[in-house]
Structure formats: C-alpha cells, structure tokens
Amino acid sequence: EDQVTQSPEALRLQEGESSSLNCSYTVSGLRGLFWYRQDPGKGPEFLFTLYSAGEEKEKERLKATLTKKESFLHITAPKPEDSATYLCAVQATDSSNTGKLIFGQGTTLQVKP
Amino acid sequence: SAVISQKPSRDICQRGTSLTIQCQVDSQVTMMFWYRQQPGQSLTLIATANQGSEATYESGFVIDKFPISRPNLTFSTLTVSNMSPEDSSIYLCSVGQTAEAFFGQGTRLTVV
Numbered sequence: 377e378d379q380v381t382q383s384p385e386a387l388r389l390q391e392g393e394s395s396s397l398n399c400s401y402t403v404s405g406l407r408g409l410f411w412y413r414q415d416p417g418k419g420p421e422f423l424f425t426l427y428s429a430g431e432e433k434e435k436e437r438l439k440a441t442l443t444k445k446e447s448f449l450h451i452t453a454p455k456p457e458d459s460a461t462y463l464c465a466v467q468a469t470d471s472s473n474t475g476k477l478i479f480g481q482g483t484t485l486q487v488k489p
Numbered sequence: 490s491a492v493i494s495q496k497p498s499r500d501i502c503q504r505g506t507s508l509t510i511q512c513q514v515d516s517q518v519t520m521m522f523w524y525r526q527q528p529g530q531s532l533t534l535i536a537t538a539n540q541g542s543e544a545t546y547e548s549g550f551v552i553d554k555f556p557i558s559r560p561n562l563t564f565s566t567l568t569v570s571n572m573s574p575e576d577s578s579i580y581l582c583s584v585g586q587t588a589e590a591f592f593g594q595g596t597r598l599t600v601v
Binding site for chain 1: 490493495520522530531532533534537547581583585589590591592593594595597
C-alpha cells in the first residue's frame with residue numbers, strides 16, 4: 377500500500393535556526409513527490425515537485441531534496457512568516473488515476489522571533 | 490498556475506441535511522479532484538471528476554453520500570448528503586496532474 381509519513385509532527389524553531397522536515401514514502405513506483413505549505417483556514421499552496429532521486433529544488437529559504445525512500449525540506453534561517461503546516465504528497469505510477477495525491481500528516485512549523 | 494474558487498468558504502449545517510460545494514477554475518481542465526481534510530488529519534481523496542463521465546470514487550466513499558457533478562471543463566460540485574457530525578471537515582477542490590497540482594481555499598463544514 378502506498379504510504380507517506382512525515383516527521384516531526386510539530387517543530388518549534390527560533391528565527392534564524394535552520395532545520396529539516398522529513399517525508400518518508402512507500403510506493404511501488406514514484407511519479408512525483410510534492411511539497412505544499414498550508415496556512416490555517418486556507419488550502420495547500422504548491423511549493424515543489426520532485427521526480428527522481430538526487431533532484432533538488434529551491435525557493436527562497438526552502439530547499440527540497442529527494443532520495444529513493446524520502447524527501448527533505450530544508451529551511452534555512454527561517455522567519456516567523458515561515459510558520460505553517462508543510463505537507464508532503466506522492467503520486468504513484470501504478471495508480472490508474474494519474475492525478476491522485478497521497479498525503480502525509482504534515483509537519484506544523486512554528487518560528488518564534 | 491490555476492486559480493480555483495470555492496463556495497461557500499464555510500457553513501454550519503443541521504444533521505440530516507445536504508450541502509453542495511461549488512468549485513470554479515479559471516481555465517479548462519480535464520480532471521478535478523475533491524479531497525477531505527478531517528480535523529487534525531491530512532488530506533484524503535474522495536473522488537476524481539472528469540467532464541462528461543461519472544466520477545471515480547476512492548475506497549470508503551460512495552456516490553450516494555458524495556454525489557459529484559462536472560457539467561463543463563471549468564466547474565464541478567460536490568454534495569455532502571444526509572450529513573452527520575462525522576462529516577465535519579474541510580472539503581477541498583483541486584486541479585492538475587503531474588508537475589503541479591493546485592487547491593482551492595477549501596470549505597469548512599461543521600455539522601451540528
């Protein structure tokens with residue numbers, strides 16, 4: 377069964393304190409791995425898609441990396457406005473539904489000034 | 490990117506009633522997806538709606554409970570029927586396949 381597990385569930389950082397969020401996945405074949413940011417009361421906001429092991433993508437203070445079993449979202453020198461829930465999701469190649477996303481539980485990040 | 494508008498943004502409903510949620514996209518898309526996000530949990534796909542065909546439901550979700558319409562390439566509705574408190578969730582519309590997938594703001598439903 378395709379599965380996505382994120383850790384930690386919650387993370388508190390001081391402003392400027394860099395850290396990483398983990399997303400472990402189990403799929404028979406990976407079509408793509410997605411990272412989203414979700415603010416309270418809002419829908420997920422697209423951040424990145426990664427397709428193959430070794431791939432990296434960056435956006436401002438965020439950098440996403442991918443291996444064959446997991447992905448990391450690195451946050452460098454975070455600011456309070458980076459506080460949100462970060463969601464990881466995968467698309468599996470063995471799914472007849474090419475658009476279906478399987479989500480992890482998310483990591484809720486709080487950055488204190 | 491696609492801009493997705495959902496209505497209503499929130500509602501409080503009596504048990505036993507039904508609520509229809511609308512999703513409007515600013516461009517034509519083949520597939521539209523409906524997700525549920527229960528309190529404190531992540532997103533779960535309810536069904537996929539293709540224009541001109543019956544929606545495809547995921548395990549645990551049935552058409553009688555969550556009927557879906559897809560009259561054209563920019564619009565879809567999800568109805569939550571015969572509601573119970575367990576249906577209290579955020580319902581999200583999404584579009585996109587590979588590369589990127591975009592979400593609406595969601596509909597926060599509370600059933601009392």
